Amino acid sequence: MQKLSANKALGLGCVVLGVVLAFIWIPLDSDTGLVERSRGRFVVGDSLAPTLAAAFILIAGMMLVFGRSDQDDKPNRDNLRFIGAMVGFGIISLLVMRWAGPMVASFFSGGEEYRILRDTVPWKYTGFVIGGILLVFSLICFVEERLSWRALLISIGAVVGIILLYDLPFDDVLLPPNGDV
Known part of the structure; x- marks a missing residue:
């Protein structure tokens, strides 16, 4: 079993945070979707910006988890x-x-x-x-x-x-x- 490095631990934390934000917190906290149709035009929904932020956190976490790390230091x-x-x-x-x-x-x-x-x-x-x-x-x-x-x-x-x-x-x-x- 591979040791959990500090970068991989941080990455796993970011992945968990991104998933919790995107699939639990934001849908429960926002009344609208990512994009809404209002009076015949599309408008930015309340959840678009936080969902994008959660996606960036998730992507950064995955990069830390699956990226090559020269450091083997423990948290x-x-x-x-x-x-x-x-x-x-x-x-x-x-x-x-x-x-x-x-x-x-x-x-x-x-x-x-x-x-x-x-x-x-x-x-x-x-x-x-x-x-x-x-x-x-x-x-x-x-x-x-x-x-x-x-x-x-x-x-x-x-x-x-x-x-x-x-x-x-x-x-x-x-x-x-x-x-x-």
């Missing part, structure tokens, strides 16, 4: 600390993303309720931009073990790229976390 505490740090950065960034928009709007919107403003510029981008930049920047800096302007520019570029590809082409898409606010 250890450093691996668990690294994964824990990644999860921690993700949770903190999502909390910032969730609350930054309403907080900034409460100071600068003239008393207008955030729920009304969540699909108008600049409010619909506030939480997503702040939380997204924080997430990408913190992950890059943690992996590189240093702060850099390059990491900040990559973070800004990644968030702007997601907005250009995901928000601007579609009239009826709310960037996270605005659909839940």
Whole structure:
């Protein structure tokens, strides 16, 4: 029997996570399919983006499981600390993303309720931009073990790229976390 390397263990975890997300969590959490037909045209369904994310996680996991690995190291505490740090950065960034928009709007919107403003510029981008930049920047800096302007520019570029590809082409898409606010 072959030993379970750290990469293969991580890959198996990603495969399990991708399958659970795609076939259990997303269908139970979403009211619509991947694509919906509305008034004679196709629109993006609520489950499209998370299902694509689950598919990417599943594919990455399969690449780790079935890919050639030069490392035979077993999973250890450093691996668990690294994964824990990644999860921690993700949770903190999502909390910032969730609350930054309403907080900034409460100071600068003239008393207008955030729920009304969540699909108008600049409010619909506030939480997503702040939380997204924080997430990408913190992950890059943690992996590189240093702060850099390059990491900040990559973070800004990644968030702007997601907005250009995901928000601007579609009239009826709310960037996270605005659909839940």
